[in-house]
Amino acid sequence: MNLTNTITALQALLGERLATAKAVRDHHSRDTGWHAAAMPDAVAFPRTVEEVQEIVRLCVENDVPMVPYGAGSSMEGHTIPARGGITIDTREMNHILEIRPQDGLAVVQSGVTRKQLNTELRATGLMFSVDPGADASLGGMASTRGSGTMAYRYGTMRDNVLALKVVTPDGKLVKTGSRARKSSTGYDLTHLFVGAEGTLGVITELTVRLHPIPEAISSAVCAFPDAASAVETVIEAVQYGVPMARVEFLDAVAVAGVNAYSKTTMKVAPTLMFEFHGTDAWVAEQAQIVAGIAADHGAEDFVWTADAEERAKLWQARHDLYWATKAIRPGSELYTGDICVPISELAGQIEAARADIEDSFLLGQIIGHVGDGNYHAAYIIQPDDPRELAEAERLAERLVERALTVGGTASGEHGIGTGKLKYLRAEHGDAAVDLMKTLKSAIDPKGLMNPGKLGQGG
Numbered sequence: 001m002n003l004t005n006t007i008t009a010l011q012a013l014l015g016e017r018l019a020t021a022k023a024v025r026d027h028h029s030r031d032t033g034w035h036a037a038a039m040p041d042a043v044a045f046p047r048t049v050e051e052v053q054e055i056v057r058l059c060v061e062n063d064v065p066m067v068p069y070g071a072g073s074s075m076e077g078h079t080i081p082a083r084g085g086i087t088i089d090t091r092e093m094n095h096i097l098e099i100r101p102q103d104g105l106a107v108v109q110s111g112v113t114r115k116q117l118n119t120e121l122r123a124t125g126l127m128f129s130v131d132p133g134a135d136a137s138l139g140g141m142a143s144t145r146g147s148g149t150m151a152y153r154y155g156t157m158r159d160n161v162l163a164l165k166v167v168t169p170d171g172k173l174v175k176t177g178s179r180a181r182k183s184s185t186g187y188d189l190t191h192l193f194v195g196a197e198g199t200l201g202v203i204t205e206l207t208v209r210l211h212p213i214p215e216a217i218s219s220a221v222c223a224f225p226d227a228a229s230a231v232e233t234v235i236e237a238v239q240y241g242v243p244m245a246r247v248e249f250l251d252a253v254a255v256a257g258v259n260a261y262s263k264t265t266m267k268v269a270p271t272l273m274f275e276f277h278g279t280d281a282w283v284a285e286q287a288q289i290v291a292g293i294a295a296d297h298g299a300e301d302f303v304w305t306a307d308a309e310e311r312a313k314l315w316q317a318r319h320d321l322y323w324a325t326k327a328i329r330p331g332s333e334l335y336t337g338d339i340c341v342p343i344s345e346l347a348g349q350i351e352a353a354r355a356d357i358e359d360s361f362l363l364g365q366i367i368g369h370v371g372d373g374n375y376h377a378a379y380i381i382q383p384d385d386p387r388e389l390a391e392a393e394r395l396a397e398r399l400v401e402r403a404l405t406v407g408g409t410a411s412g413e414h415g416i417g418t419g420k421l422k423y424l425r426a427e428h429g430d431a432a433v434d435l436m437k438t439l440k441s442a443i444d445p446k447g448l449m450n451p452g453k454l455g456q457g458g
């Protein structure tokens with residue numbers, strides 16, 4: 001590796017947009033999760049595709065590892081530069097290039113964030129629906145195949161990315177997909193890069209789907225006597241076909257955390273938060289159907305509102321849940337499980353996960369985008385305490401084992417980074433993981449693009 005040459009050449013290319021200051025490298029040495037940090041040697045802030053191509057060419061020529069970086073909000077060690085090298089931070093690639101309301105799509109540079117795009121869309125009556133709690137970049141969201149609270153109704157990044165431009169490790173700019181809503185031409189390269197976690201190239205541009213902002217929106221909150229009743233309500237509502245825009249589960253620990261952090265006054269009990277989209281009449285009808293199902297499962301109340309301010313407060317509180325949970329134990333990190341199972345299995349899985357927490361000395365909570373069968377168990381740990389870390393690992397492993405026995409997955413939306421890499425073979429089998437490695441080495445023969453992760457480890 002010839003790092004000095006690379007840094008000198010990158011300084012000539014980018015000037016001040018090549019940072020070697022410790023504070024900047026330190027910021028890029030970790031993600032939002034608990035994983036041990038590792039420093040990059042420098043951080044590049046390109047603005048154009050041509051700059052990204054030149055950075056990649058220089059790194060490959062000099063055998064220097066690279067890590068693509070969006071907002072750094074991932075949780076499984078995705079952006080930690082295990083072998084040092086250059087982190088390619090896309091925050092300055094933040095231009096919205098085109099909005100085509102008539103086709104329901106937008107073309108953006110990869111550093112554009114979801115909130116930025118939605119602010120820009122306000123006047124159009126359209127929205128970009130994928131909403132992880134963090135204000136993530138669209139390049140990072142595509143790379144983790146992320147989702148959020150609205151995936152049950154509007155899909156994940158898998159469903160909302162139509163086309164990409166990607167700089168591959170040979171320095172070429174590859175265009176994938178088209179503006180058409182469907183296509184049956186060739187290998188589906190768009191979806192090879194969606195979820196590749198920055199191991200196959202740097203996404204520089206995305207064409208994404210937009211959805212009409214519904215005429216009427218209402219939200220509801222509903223407390224249950226126990227977690228199973230809440231989850232059974234969701235399963236029945238899903239099986240009934242109610243097109244809930246959002247349906248979120250919070251256990252009592254999570255509700256108490258949210259109340260304390262966001263000054264909400266929800267009853268401290270297993271709770272469902274809903275949102276319904278449609279016309280006034282359709283929204284009222286959906287709420288009525290779900291309220292009926294909830295009552296059959298012992299729900300004590302079903303408080304619903306169409307007030308925009310109350311709704312915004314409620315969902316902001318939900319999006320701040322991660323920080324609310326960390327605040328329960330100052331200085332802690334969250335070791336998160338991100339399980340997704342067929343919906344019919346959800347109640348049993350959540351009950352078993354809750355029982356594990358009760359039997360453990362760790363404090364933990366369970367929340368979930370339950371319409372998709374996706375739930376998170378978060379164990380609140382001091383990451384430098386080996387006993388706590390080992391216990392969180394043990395609990396998280398039990399979650400994954402249980403999910404895999406019913407045809408589920410080790411990660412519904414966060415991705416695998418380094419944290420979940422060890423589960424790949426159990427989930428996909430040797431032949432599939434070996435094929436992933438073959439693809440990785442064909443596209444990145446020197447193994448320099450986000451090394452030690454997907455396509456190499458596992």
Ligand SMILES: Cc1cc2nc3c(=O)[nH]c(=O)nc-3n(C[C@H](O)[C@H](O)[C@H](O)COP(=O)(O)OP(=O)(O)OC[C@H]3O[C@@H](n4cnc5c(N)ncnc54)[C@H](O)[C@@H]3O)c2cc1C
Binds near residue numbers: 075202204319
């Ligand atoms: C409070 C909180 C709540 C969250 N809630 C959710 C949730 O509900 N759903 C969910 O899915 N996630 C959630 N997350 C996790 C996180 O927000 C997502 O994983 C998000 O998609 C990461 O985007 P990012 O821009 O931060 O990417 P980063 O963390 O910067 O990068 C993530 C991965 O993508 C790669 N990458 C980044 N940009 C590019 C690019 N341009 N080209 C190629 N590869 C790239 C990186 O190398 C890395 O492997 C949450 C995180 C937090 C902190």
